[in-house]
Amino acid sequence: MPSPGNVGVESSTSAIAHEPLRRSVMTHPVVFVAAFTLLGELFALQEWLNIHRSGYRIGPAIVFASWGAQYFLWGVMAWVLWRLFRPFIQKANAFQILTIVLPVSLATCFIEEMIWVVFFPRIPIDHARMPYWERMIFNYKADLVESMAIFWSAFIFFRGFGYYQQLREKENVAARLEAQLANAQIAALRMQLNPHFLFNTMNSISSLMRTDVEAADHMLEQMSSLLRMTLERRDVQLIPLHDEIEFIETYLAMQDRRYAGRVNRRLSVDPELHDALIPAMILQPIVENAYAHGLSKLDRGGELTVEVSLKGDRVLACVTNSGLGLAAGPDDAAAGHGVGLTNVRNRLRLHYGEDCSFSIDELDPAHVQVSISFPLQLAESALETVTRFGV
Amino acid sequence: MIRAVIADDEVLARQKLRQLLREESDIEIVGESATALETIELVRAANPELLFLDIQMPGMDGFDVVGTLSGQPAGPVPRIIFTTAYDQYAVRAFEVNAVDYLLKPFTHERLRTAIQRVREQPAVQQSPGPANGGASAVNLYTNRIIFKSRGRILFLPVSDIRWIGAEGNYVRLCTASETHLLRETMAHLQDRLDPRGFLRVHRSFIVNLKYVKEVRREANGDSVVILDNGQKVAMGRSYRASLGDRLHRS
Numbered sequence: 001m002p003s004p005g006n007v008g009v010e011s012s013t014s015a016i017a018h019e020p021l022r023r024s025v026m027t028h029p030v031v032f033v034a035a036f037t038l039l040g041e042l043f044a045l046q047e048w049l050n051i052h053r054s055g056y057r058i059g060p061a062i063v064f065a066s067w068g069a070q071y072f073l074w075g076v077m078a079w080v081l082w083r084l085f086r087p088f089i090q091k092a093n094a095f096q097i098l099t100i101v102l103p104v105s106l107a108t109c110f111i112e113e114m115i116w117v118v119f120f121p122r123i124p125i126d127h128a129r130m131p132y133w134e135r136m137i138f139n140y141k142a143d144l145v146e147s148m149a150i151f152w153s154a155f156i157f158f159r160g161f162g163y164y165q166q167l168r169e170k171e172n173v174a175a176r177l178e179a180q181l182a183n184a185q186i187a188a189l190r191m192q193l194n195p196h197f198l199f200n201t202m203n204s205i206s207s208l209m210r211t212d213v214e215a216a217d218h219m220l221e222q223m224s225s226l227l228r229m230t231l232e233r234r235d236v237q238l239i240p241l242h243d244e245i246e247f248i249e250t251y252l253a254m255q256d257r258r259y260a261g262r263v264n265r266r267l268s269v270d271p272e273l274h275d276a277l278i279p280a281m282i283l284q285p286i287v288e289n290a291y292a293h294g295l296s297k298l299d300r301g302g303e304l305t306v307e308v309s310l311k312g313d314r315v316l317a318c319v320t321n322s323g324l325g326l327a328a329g330p331d332d333a334a335a336g337h338g339v340g341l342t343n344v345r346n347r348l349r350l351h352y353g354e355d356c357s358f359s360i361d362e363l364d365p366a367h368v369q370v371s372i373s374f375p376l377q378l379a380e381s382a383l384e385t386v387t388r389f390g391v
Numbered sequence: 392m393i394r395a396v397i398a399d400d401e402v403l404a405r406q407k408l409r410q411l412l413r414e415e416s417d418i419e420i421v422g423e424s425a426t427a428l429e430t431i432e433l434v435r436a437a438n439p440e441l442l443f444l445d446i447q448m449p450g451m452d453g454f455d456v457v458g459t460l461s462g463q464p465a466g467p468v469p470r471i472i473f474t475t476a477y478d479q480y481a482v483r484a485f486e487v488n489a490v491d492y493l494l495k496p497f498t499h500e501r502l503r504t505a506i507q508r509v510r511e512q513p514a515v516q517q518s519p520g521p522a523n524g525g526a527s528a529v530n531l532y533t534n535r536i537i538f539k540s541r542g543r544i545l546f547l548p549v550s551d552i553r554w555i556g557a558e559g560n561y562v563r564l565c566t567a568s569e570t571h572l573l574r575e576t577m578a579h580l581q582d583r584l585d586p587r588g589f590l591r592v593h594r595s596f597i598v599n600l601k602y603v604k605e606v607r608r609e610a611n612g613d614s615v616v617i618l619d620n621g622q623k624v625a626m627g628r629s630y631r632a633s634l635g636d637r638l639h640r641s
């Protein structure tokens with residue numbers, strides 16, 4: 001069992017995370033800084049008109065240059081801060097804003113002023129020439145309120161923009177989840193409608209019809225049960241583990257008949273996890289894979305273990321099967337085996353982001369284990385149940 | 392002899408039942424019908440003890456048939472085994488005291504179980520009505536439980552349960568051949584079970600006394616309940632005394 005489609009999975013998930021960023025024109029550095037500078041020039045225009053009207057005679061160059069430079073500097077600094085501390089800006093709580101962002105805002109105003117003062121030694125114009133530090137302090141005090149206003153406006157803009165982006169990202173992921181689940185459902189139905197499953201099962205039934213009518217009957221009933229459970233879930237994404245296990249049990253019972261005693265299997269679930277939420281239909285492809293690429297290659301003595309346990313605050317599900325090991329089937333991916341597991345991996349990533357794991361390990365040359373883990377979440381309330389007591 | 396009527400609008404569905412029932416020597420098919428109205432007339436005329444009833448039929452559905460039959464004053468109402476492809480009517484079927492609910496396609500084995508229930512359960516209710524309707528019924532213990540397990544509907548008589556184990560928020564019901572997980576608490580279940588038949592032997596286990604062979608003290612001092620098929624169920628110290636009493640009395 002080769003590790004399936006590594007590259008494909010990585011690129012598709014990282015694309016989800018960064019797509020909204022790339023798309024937004026507003027935070028492109030050129031656009032952002034240009035917008036800031038333009039804003040500065042508008043203030044400059046206002047001030048120059050005021051000065052002109054009051055009868056002072058100052059050339060427009062110094063006014064426009066100083067305002068433009070100030071806002072240009074602010075644009076660059078705000079953008080750099082945003083790039084460097086984006087997650088923090090978005091997530092900072094009130095305490096952090098007071099203790100970290102506030103001092104940073106004062107410092108940023110100071111640094112901006114230090115740079116700006118270098119370029120405009122003539123300002124303040126109506127004063128006699130002053131040494132650098134004197135001018136620096138003078139301007140810092142004079143501009144502080146305005147500078148702070150700029151800093152905090154930018155902060156609020158980025159924070160709001162962050163929320164907006166997160167919202168977009170969530171919508172994006174949700175849409176993808178829907179699509180993935182639809183695919184999983186189709187795949188689950190396909191399992192019964194494709195050559196790997198349906199035709200083999202039909203053939204088994206057809207064969208049993210002549211020799212063992214009861215067994216044929218059983219197999220049909222089990223197939224109906226699997227279909228019922230699949231259809232009943234509709235588009236629910238996370239289901240209690242108990243439901244997923246029922247599906248697996250029926251699937252295994254059916255495989256038992258096809259493998260007629262060739263496979264010894266064990267299913268063990270931590271009782272505390274019956275209500276743990278698990279992405280619907282996440283275990284089935286793993287178990288199917290264990291049969292298709294491990295157990296089916298053995299004439300007898302096959303072993304299959306499905307184990308779901310709690311590791312700290314994480315759910316760990318392991319499917320171990322005997323077979324010929326990973327080395328035996330490097331060409332298997334071509335036969336479509338990678339699709340099921342790739343789908344499992346993709347769906348885990350979509351549900352839990354980085355907070356999940358998926359691995360395929362060769363425990364020894366004859367045993368392969370597929371493990372997945374994800375954070376424990378319990379179903380909040382009991383699902384609708386038909387359970388009733390009667391006298 | 393149990394006289395039965397088969398009501399289903401599909402020829403092949405009736406044929407399947409007819410063929411399978413041929414093997415049951417104590418069942419006699421006295422008629423077949425394809426619509427609700429036919430069924431009502433047939434039941435009135437032939438007065439069968441058992442009715443295999445499809446739910447979706449042209450015109451009225453299976454529940455209308457039950458309603459009409461139980462509404463009429465004369466004649467006993469047959470006991471009903473529903474046969475249907477839909478699982479959403481199961482609770483309703485249970486509430487009108489149907490004997491069983493066969494989801495199509497059902498196996499021969501499943502049909503046999505249903506018929507066995509007809510044989511075992513005496514016709515207590517003369518007319519179908521709400522299972523927990525009367526005030527006196529509240530005090531009665533549960534005789535059977537309906538639940539969904541692995542895509543099937545089960546009307547399980549509690550006498551089939553050998554032992555019950557607690558698993559988190561769930562309980563596991565173990566019968567001779569299967570186990571089923573129900574979202575239920577041990578305390579609630581214990582309240583619903585007749586204490587003359589079921590005994591709590593451990594914080595996490597209830598056993599059906601019908602299947603208990605013996606209680607044994609293991610080498611390490613722990614007690615276990617041994618069932619007639621050799622299964623062992625752990626026993627809590629505080630529960631041991633009460634079982635001793637019960638076994639001596641019986």
